[in-house]
Amino acid sequence: MVKAVKGTLVKCDASIKAMLVDIDEKHGHDFIIEELDEEHILVKDTKIAELKSRLQGMMKERLKEPESSGSE
């Protein structure tokens, strides 16, 4: 029987996906419903905003941002 699962499809590149999976693991698998392939995962509708903000936080921590070339 065909099954329909409600959720939000997240499309991202593989490196970001790894981070998302990492976040999911650290928080008791509360976000991801299913990993679909290397670039797509299915996330709970209610958790997508939180996941996004956690990803932002993680990226800030891990990636050194280049100094902005803001000379006037």
Place this chain on the structure above:
Amino acid sequence: MSSSSQALEYLEQQPLKTHTKLYEQPSTVLAIFRCMLPHLAKTLVMAMLYMTGPFPADDLDAWFRADGKKDKGKALTVLDRLHIMTTAVAVAVTGARTTTYGLAPRFATSLREALTGGGSHRSFGVPASTTGAERVTVHFLEQYATKQWENILFYMVGSTVGLAGGGEGVGGEVGEGTKALLKMGEFIHIAGRNVRITKKGFEFVLRDTNAQVWSLLIVYLQNAPALGMSETDVLSFLFLLGSLSIGQDYTTSTLSPTQLQMLEDLSAFGIVYRPSSTSPSFYPTRLAVTLTSDSGSLQQRSTTTTTTPKETRGSATEKGFIIIETNYRLYAYTNSLLSIAILSLFTKLTTRFPNLVSGKLTRDSISRAVKLGISSAQIISYLQAHAHPQMMRNTTILPPTVMDQIRLWEYEGERVETTSGYVMKEFESEKEYRDLVEYAESLGVLVWRSDARRCFFVDQIDQIGTYLQRKKK
């Protein structure tokens, strides 16, 4: 997003009952036909309008080339969701089943009435009979609409960027009702006396005026039942407004109580003008008559609408005042506080002269905007739409480096793309999977598929559900 697609989306969510009621008004039907339906759907409706009997699906298929299947599916989807087209399955004596299509009778009657005239309906508005001495000019209506609408926009933007209460033409008082509406639509966030614009609000401000009007009206519609107004009444009045002509006054005596109440609110938005709140007539403004047309309302005075004669150019949000250099410096020849406020959402403005502001697009200013929910595409299209005539002469209006950089800056902040919907999986056979995935593709709802895993993702499921049920029988 184009303005009418918003309205279409809203309309599609309405139940059959609402649709049937709406289709009693020829003006509504004409408006839907004119601006909501895709062109192919229009062709189908026109072809079927004067057909006497049901139209076999096989005959319809014969009209399409094999490669047009996808477009056909989309057109039929829209017609089906709006309950314009009905599908019937007839079983012949031989046991063969044939699917036939037909237009919803109410819709067809009203459209015929709208196209050929006739009937005693007053659905296109009744001009006021007393042409009093105090008739207002079109020019006045333009200014009125512009002023009211800019007030609303400035209320949203100005308070966020700290320019509130500036006076200078804009920044006037916005009605409590309008404020409540903006809050309800989550365009602004009010905490005590502080007003902050939200992510949705930014999207709102950067859209073209027509789309803005619709966004606000859709919030209004959703809220109508709470105010004791019937949604159908409100909707058909909006469609009626779209068919009026500017500069003409219309009598209020043929309107229902709901619609009279609406007039009050609409004049606060600048969509209609009434000399006084007890006046027996009202004037539609540019915002109203462009509701159901695709041409722009305030900024772009186009000549494509049949209902609006060519008009004098208003100074509203004057077109073409932004110059951008390849070094990301931006000069905007404007003294409109609204324009400055909008620019400051994504630009680091440094200097303001009487007729010019200058600044720079920086990584910080763009990523701040992106964080607030403005997309690079929105920024670029805003800059393009308001580029100085001098820049318009270039083949690419904006310097390509600047456009690319804006996109890259956005990409830094936003690394994922999300779509809400449903995953379909656990198909019993390859054939079943193929069948459904192809159906989803023809409907245009397919977002992602994996043949290896036999599952796919759709952003809408209603029709797939009905399709599956129909197949089960």
